Structure formats: structure tokens, C-alpha cells
Amino acid sequence: MSMPTLDDVAREVGVHPSTVSRALNPNRAQLVNPETRKAVEEAARRLGYRPHMIARGLQSGRTATIGVIAADLGNPFVTPIIHGITASLEVGEIMPVIAETQDEHERFARILDHMLSRRVDAVISLATRAGDRQILEDAARIAPVVVAARPLPGSDLPQVVHDDAAGATLAAEHLHELGHRRVAQLRGPLDVANFSHRAEAFSAACEQLGMTEIEVAEVAAVPTIAEGRRLTEALLELGEEQPPTAIFAHNDLMAMGALAALRDAGLRVPEDVSLIGYNDLPLMDVVTPALTTIYYPSREIGLAAGELVIEILAGEEPENICLQPSLVVRDSTRPI
Amino acid sequence: MSMPTLDDVAREVGVHPSTVSRALNPNRAQLVNPETRKAVEEAARRLGYRPHMIARGLQSGRTATIGVIAADLGNPFVTPIIHGITASLEVGEIMPVIAETQDEHERFARILDHMLSRRVDAVISLATRAGDRQILEDAARIAPVVVAARPLPGSDLPQVVHDDAAGATLAAEHLHELGHRRVAQLRGPLDVANFSHRAEAFSAACEQLGMTEIEVAEVAAVPTIAEGRRLTEALLELGEEQPPTAIFAHNDLMAMGALAALRDAGLRVPEDVSLIGYNDLPLMDVVTPALTTIYYPSREIGLAAGELVIEILAGEEPENICLQPSLVVRDSTRPI
DNA sequence: CTGTTAGCGCGTTCAA
DNA sequence: TTGAACGCGCTAACAG
Numbered sequence: 001m002s003m004p005t006l007d008d009v010a011r012e013v014g015v016h017p018s019t020v021s022r023a024l025n026p027n028r029a030q031l032v033n034p035e036t037r038k039a040v041e042e043a044a045r046r047l048g049y050r051p052h053m054i055a056r057g058l059q060s061g062r063t064a065t066i067g068v069i070a071a072d073l074g075n076p077f078v079t080p081i082i083h084g085i086t087a088s089l090e091v092g093e094i095m096p097v098i099a100e101t102q103d104e105h106e107r108f109a110r111i112l113d114h115m116l117s118r119r120v121d122a123v124i125s126l127a128t129r130a131g132d133r134q135i136l137e138d139a140a141r142i143a144p145v146v147v148a149a150r151p152l153p154g155s156d157l158p159q160v161v162h163d164d165a166a167g168a169t170l171a172a173e174h175l176h177e178l179g180h181r182r183v184a185q186l187r188g189p190l191d192v193a194n195f196s197h198r199a200e201a202f203s204a205a206c207e208q209l210g211m212t213e214i215e216v217a218e219v220a221a222v223p224t225i226a227e228g229r230r231l232t233e234a235l236l237e238l239g240e241e242q243p244p245t246a247i248f249a250h251n252d253l254m255a256m257g258a259l260a261a262l263r264d265a266g267l268r269v270p271e272d273v274s275l276i277g278y279n280d281l282p283l284m285d286v287v288t289p290a291l292t293t294i295y296y297p298s299r300e301i302g303l304a305a306g307e308l309v310i311e312i313l314a315g316e317e318p319e320n321i322c323l324q325p326s327l328v329v330r331d332s333t334r335p336i
Numbered sequence: 337m338s339m340p341t342l343d344d345v346a347r348e349v350g351v352h353p354s355t356v357s358r359a360l361n362p363n364r365a366q367l368v369n370p371e372t373r374k375a376v377e378e379a380a381r382r383l384g385y386r387p388h389m390i391a392r393g394l395q396s397g398r399t400a401t402i403g404v405i406a407a408d409l410g411n412p413f414v415t416p417i418i419h420g421i422t423a424s425l426e427v428g429e430i431m432p433v434i435a436e437t438q439d440e441h442e443r444f445a446r447i448l449d450h451m452l453s454r455r456v457d458a459v460i461s462l463a464t465r466a467g468d469r470q471i472l473e474d475a476a477r478i479a480p481v482v483v484a485a486r487p488l489p490g491s492d493l494p495q496v497v498h499d500d501a502a503g504a505t506l507a508a509e510h511l512h513e514l515g516h517r518r519v520a521q522l523r524g525p526l527d528v529a530n531f532s533h534r535a536e537a538f539s540a541a542c543e544q545l546g547m548t549e550i551e552v553a554e555v556a557a558v559p560t561i562a563e564g565r566r567l568t569e570a571l572l573e574l575g576e577e578q579p580p581t582a583i584f585a586h587n588d589l590m591a592m593g594a595l596a597a598l599r600d601a602g603l604r605v606p607e608d609v610s611l612i613g614y615n616d617l618p619l620m621d622v623v624t625p626a627l628t629t630i631y632y633p634s635r636e637i638g639l640a641a642g643e644l645v646i647e648i649l650a651g652e653e654p655e656n657i658c659l660q661p662s663l664v665v666r667d668s669t670r671p672i
Numbered sequence: 673c674t675g676t677t678a679g680c681g682c683g684t685t686c687a688a
Numbered sequence: 689t690t691g692a693a694c695g696c697g698c699t700a701a702c703a704g
Contacts, residue, residue, distance in 0.1 A: 002397075003452075003478060005681055016691050021683060028683095033689060048478075050453045054399060055681035058390055059696040065433065065454075073419040074635075076412050076618055083409040086436055093450065097401065097431045100422055114429065116339075117386045118401075142339060142384075225622070256622045281619075282412060286561075286592045288624025299410075341697055352675050357699060364699095369673060391697035395680040 004047040012043040020044070024051070057119070066309055067115035068096045071103045071127035075223075076281050077251070077298065081126060081149055084302020092310050094121070101127040103189075103222065109135050116142050122309045128152050130191045144312045148305035149298075151193040158318035160305040164194045165201035167294040167325035171248045171276050172205030174292070174327055179336040180246040180274060184214040186231045186258060188223040188250035195223070195250050198278065202248055214244045220254060228257025236265050245273060245336050252277035252284050252293055255332075259287075274333035290330035297323045340383040348379040356380070360387070393455070402645055403451035404432040407439045407463035411559075412617050413587070413634065417462060417485055420638020428646050430457070437463045439525075439558065445471050452478050458645045464488050466527040480648045484641035485634075487529040494654035496641040500530045501537035503630040503661035507584045507612050508541035510628070510663055515672040516582040516610060520550040522567045522594060524559040524586035531559070531586050534614065538584055550580045556590060564593025572601050581609060581672050588613035588620050588629055591668075595623075610669035626666035633659045 006024075010017040015036060022028040023040040032040075043049075057063040068085060070078050085096055097120060101108040108127060112135055115123055122144040125136060133152055139145050140157055148160040175183055185202050188195030206213040216235045220227035228249055236243060249255035255277030262269055269275045269289055277284065277293040284291040304321045312318050342360075346353040351372060358364040359376035368376075379385075393399045404421060406414050421432055433456060437444040444463060448471055451459055458480040461472060469488055475481050476493055484496040511519055521538050524531030542549040552571045556563035564585055572579060585591035591613030598605055605611045605625055613620065613629040620627040640657045648654050 006683095007681080017681090018683080018692080019690060021681095022690090025683085031689070036689085050449065052455065052681050053453045054390055054393055054455050055696090056683075057696095058394055058681080058698095059683060061696080063390060073415050073422065074618075076415065079409055079412060079415045082434075083436070086409060086434065095433045095435055095450070095454070097433050098418070098422065099431055100419070113386065114431070117389045118431070119388065119390050256619065260622065283592065283617075283619050283623065286595060286623055287619070342699095343697080353697090354676080354699080355674060357697095358674085361699085367673070372673085388697050391680090392699075393680095394682095394697080395699060397680080 003052070004049045005052065006049075009040060009044050009047055009049050012047060013039050015040070061119075062121055063119050064092070064094050065097050065118070065120050066094055067111075067118070067120040067123040068098045069108065069111055069115075069123065069125045069127045070098065070100050073098070073100055075253070077253075077279055077296075078126060080282075080298035081302035081305075084299040084304075085124060085306045088303045088306030088310070092313075094310070096124075103127065103129065105129070105131050108132050112136070112139050119143075121313055122146065124148050124305050124309060126150065128193075130193065144309070146305055146308055146312070146318075149194075149301055151197070153193055158308060158312065158320060160301055160308055160321045162194075162296060162301060162323045163325060164197035167278060167296070168198040168201035168248070169205045170294055170325060170327045171278070172202050172209060172211070174276065174329070174333065175246045175248070175274065176209045176211055178246070178274065178333060180211065180244075182212045182214060182242065182244045183246045183248065184216055184235055184244040185248040186216065186228055186235070186250055186254050187219045188254065189221060190219055192223075198250050214238065220250070223251045223254055225253050225257040225260070228254030229261045230257070232258040232261035233265075236261070243267075243273070246333065247273060247275050249275065249277045252279045252281045252291060255291055255293070256287070259332075270332050270334040274336075276333055280328050285330065289332045292330045292333040293328050295326045295328050297325075339388070340385045341388065342385075345376065345380050345383060345385050348383060349375050351376070397455075398457050399455050400428070400430050401433050401454070401456050402430055403447075403454070403456040403459040404434045405444065405447055405451070405459065405461045405463045406434065406436050409434070409436050411589070413589075413615055413632075414462060416618075416634035417638040417641075420635040420640075421460060421642045422638075424639045424642030424646070428649075430646075432460075439463065439465065441465070441467050444468050448472070448475050455479075457649055458482065460484050460641050460645060462486065464529075466529065480645065482641055482644055482648070482654075485530075485637055487533070489529055494644060494648070494656060496637055496644055496657045498530075498632060498637060498659045499661060500533035503614060503632070504534040504537035504584070505541045506630055506661060506663045507614070508538050508545060508547070510612065510665070510669065511582045511584070511610065512545045512547055514582070514610065514669060516547065516580075517672075518548045518550060518578065518580045519582045519584065520552055520571055520580040521584040522552065522564055522571075522586055522590050523555045524590065525557060526555055528559075534586050550574065556586070559587045559590055561589050561593040561596070564590025565597045566593070568594040568597035569601075572597070579603075579609070582669065583609060583611050585611065585613050588615045588617045588627060591627055591629070592623070595668075606668050606670040610672075612669055616664050621666065625668045628666045628669040629664050631662045631664050633661075
């Protein structure tokens, strides 16, 4: 069960371990006699030698791993991001080490600590909330930290994000163009910057476009189907003279919850109420009605975050990245 | 950017590094004078000392990481599994290191090699295909290997799987009970044991129940929406006197593709054709029609795989685990 | 209770 | 072209 080391190979060939080290290192292999090199390579193969990256890392100081902190791996939103991260990291033979915060601050802190103990070469946080700022910035003095997916406003940390305000504005404009004048939004947890940005931008756009926003007092505790359902029910119980003609859900999961709640209330989408989501999750094009939504470039965010990490590790100056949303019109919205 | 070490703390307090090591190790802390211990702890905190898990691992031989090999992180099927793995591994403060094979054998081999180089304490393969058997068994002589999600028939490696034959049989029985007599299945790639098991069991059940199986010659290259669509189109072009009245798709994604293809062909689900999937992916209850499917306990598979790894690392004898499927009846199937 | 010594596997000096 | 020695940060074993 224990693996052969450089010493084993050296003994096998009858040379010094350093020679083996050199022979097996592509950069230094030329410094070694071609014949001994052949012999070393063959012995290594025969013995099943594999470099001990841990030992190597101990002195090089690099582990070729980066920490990825996600909020909830059960949310289909994160899969494409992690997919993108692994894809871009592959070129550097870097592997992600993954952990979940469940959106609990204390867990976030513990995980960050743990990752620094592991000496990950960098950390990508996909789980950032407003209250995590201090510990992230502290961590950044020890290892590079990249904030991705969820923005951290007012921080100097390198960020790979998306223009949530633009997305929410697109949603408002789309509804306005369709003739809607009474609208509502289902807000995600506001300590996640994406949602606070969406909330503010949507309200601002409503005001500017002259639409009446029917405010739902409550905010989703977590951005899930269940919470989307709950908020929608609250909205319908508001007892307004008339319900809104269109609803902007802060993400697609909440939109799915809204869809269910509306159905239960006997309201049809889009005939009675138009519904627009956010993220363009996989499968949103096959639900019925196919969901009009704001495309969130998850995979690209992941790719860019991975690439940014590689640049940082190469000593380059990181540049923040902000990707743009786009409107995906499907069947859940229509003219009033 | 460089972190303080035991030596730094020792120098600060004026003791020997070993004393610091002891003071900071919960198991050995009692062997040290309470006062010096206090002093050490305070100095460690003040300096921001964190244990160097890499260095520790170098001599303990454990890295507290396990490798997780997935086929495709873009498939919503895998996220809940990884979710389960991280959840069960958390108790041991073990973190998963993740990589993707894209279902390419060579990449699989490379990744396995890489993980062994990193001295992961164990490997969980979620990406196993028939041809990967040899390299997996070779790897298992170096580090514990657990095969999860995709079975590896005839192997002695510990496995955490699911009874695919039972699931496919449930599907066939359900269709039979509804009165269907002409059915078809959309087969996933057969070098993935789940799909070959489902294919065989479904055919066998058809025969036993006296249902006619209309065979689609082709098999999906990958189990995706696009391939599900392609196979369905092939099925419809078969020019049979009559198309089947029910279709069993080997997974939910393929079922979604089938749904689209049927719609395009002017056939309605379930009025004209009943459709049943496999996995019960998130959102399958909100698509329209809500998909009848076979529940696949993804999260439980992940949890069990993680727990199995922990047991193995604790020196216990691994026991194979086989979880049972269940039928989830929704709106995409109905009596003929 | 604490200091000393050695070594985990490797890369990187410096010599020869 | 190769060998010898050292150290990365830590823990285990042995002294004292």
C-alpha cells in the first residue's frame, strides 16, 4: 500500500536520489546522462513510482489546489460554475477542493480557515455574503482570494461577477414593453449582493418607467422553490384591489415556486400573470410554460474565475471581470 | 504572505517548537504545563498561526482529502451526489478534490494518476465505465477506491450503488398496469453499467409481462437532452405501423429530449404517448407534464459513499451498499 | 513537564 | 555529469 520513493528508484538503478530527481524533472532532465536517464525512467515505471506532490509542495510552497467555497451544492445554479472552474483550472493541473457553507457565516469562517491550513494556492468564494467581508479580506493577506458569482461591493478583492442591476433592469423593461404597469418582485436574501442589487435596480427601473411596484414585505430566507412559493402566497394574500399583472422572481427556482403558487391560486401563466426569472438554469426551456428569464453566464463566470486565479498565481495583476446578462424571452411573459 | 510556523510561535514564547506542537495538539495538550500552554495558545493566536496540514500530512501519510472523479459536472445528476459526499465527509474534516473525466478513458487514467500523486486518502469514482476496470483495480492497490453511482459488475472493489434492474422493472410494470402493450426504451450509453442494467431488465420485464418492445437500434452516445431527442426522432421515423404508446427514457434528461421531440411531432404527453424517466432530478416535478420517473437516491448514494470511505479509513471492512429505487408517479404517464 | 533528535519525500544548493 | 548535505514544517520517540 505504500508507494515507492525517489530513494527506492535510486537504489534500484544504483544512483543517488538527486540524480533520479533530476532525471524525472523535465526541466532538469537534460543535465543528466541520457543513458542513466533512460535507466531511471524505466526503473521508475517498473516500480510504479509517482511523484509525491505533497512532499514537493512542502518545499515549493505550492499545492496545485485551489479552494472553492460554495453556498449549497444542491442548488443547480452552482454546478455550471464549478464546471467552468474545473475546466479552466485543468490546464494548470490544478484541482479544486470544495466545501459548502450552507450560507452560515460560522461555517464559512471555519472552511476558510481549513483551506488556508491546507495551503491551497488560492481561494474562490462563490458563497460570499455581506457579513463575510472581513474574514475574506483577512484571508486574502495569506492567499489570493477571488470573489466570484456573488459580488462583494466596496472590496478591493478581485472579483468575477455579473451586472445584476443591468439584469433586473432588462426584466423591468421587458415587462414595461409588454404593457405591464402593476408589477411585483420576489426578493432573494438581501445579504447576498446579487439580490440586493436586483431589488434596487428593479425598483428604480419601475419608478423610472412609471410602473407601480406592489411591494412584498417579506424577503426569501433562501432563494429556493419553497421560498418562492411562500412569497407568492404572501403577495396574493396582500388583498390588493388587484394583483400585479407580472412578477419578477429573483431567480429561477423562486420563479418555479411562484408558478406552483399561482397555479394553486387558479391563476394562469402567462394569461393572467406574466412571470420572469433569473439565471436561465438548465431545463428552464423545457418547463411549461418555458420560462422567460435573464441569462446568467454561470459557466463563463466559473471559467473566468479559474483563469483569473491562474493569472494571479502567475504573478499578473488581476483585473475585475463583469459579465453582462441578456434577456431570454420564452413563454411565461406576454403582452397584457 | 508567508505564514508563521511552529518555530515562530516557539521563539515568541521562548520554548522549544515541540512544546508548541504539543500545546496545540488537543490530544497531547494535557502533557504540558497549563501556564505555558496558555502562553503558547495566546502567542499562536496573536501571530495568526495555522497548522500546516501539508507538512503534517507528509509524515502522518494522510492528507485528509479524498478524490472524487465525476464524469460531467454539468449534469445535474451529479451535484446531489457530491453534496452528499461533502456532507458525510465533513465530520472527518475531510475535503473532496474533484475532477471530471468527460467520459474519456484516457482522462480518467490521467486523473486517477494525478490523485494518487496527491496522496488522496481514498478515491470515489462516480465516472466508472466498463473499460476503466483495470486502472481502478490497479489504483486500489495504492489507495482505497470506492465505486459509487455507476456499478462495476464483477469487481471486488467496494461499491455504493443502486438497483437499476429493479428500477427498470418498476418502470415496465407501471406501464403494463396502465394498459400499455407497445413500448420502447431510449437507451443510454451501454458501457455505463446503469444503462446496460436498465436496458436488460426492461427488455426482460417486457417479455415477461407480454409487452411488445419496439427496439430503437441506436443508443445514446451520452445521456443528454439532445441525445434523447435524437433517439426519439429515430423512433418516430421507424415507420412502424403504429408508434409505441409509452416510452421509457433511461434518464430524465433524455426524457426531456423525448418530450421536445414528441411535441415537435405533434404528439402529446401523456394523451398520445406516456413517458417515464429515471433519476427524479430536481425540477422534474415542475416541468409540464410533471414527469413520472424512477427515484434515484443521489444524495443518499453520496452520503453512503462518504461514510464508506470514512469506515475504510478507520480500518473497518467495507460492505457494499445497494439502495433501492422507487416509482414516482406524476403526470407524464396515464392509462391507455 | 520540556528539550533534543530524527525523519516524512522532495528539490536545491554546493562540491567534486 | 553526479553526489552530499540541507531544509520545507511538523510530529514521534527518547532523554532529561
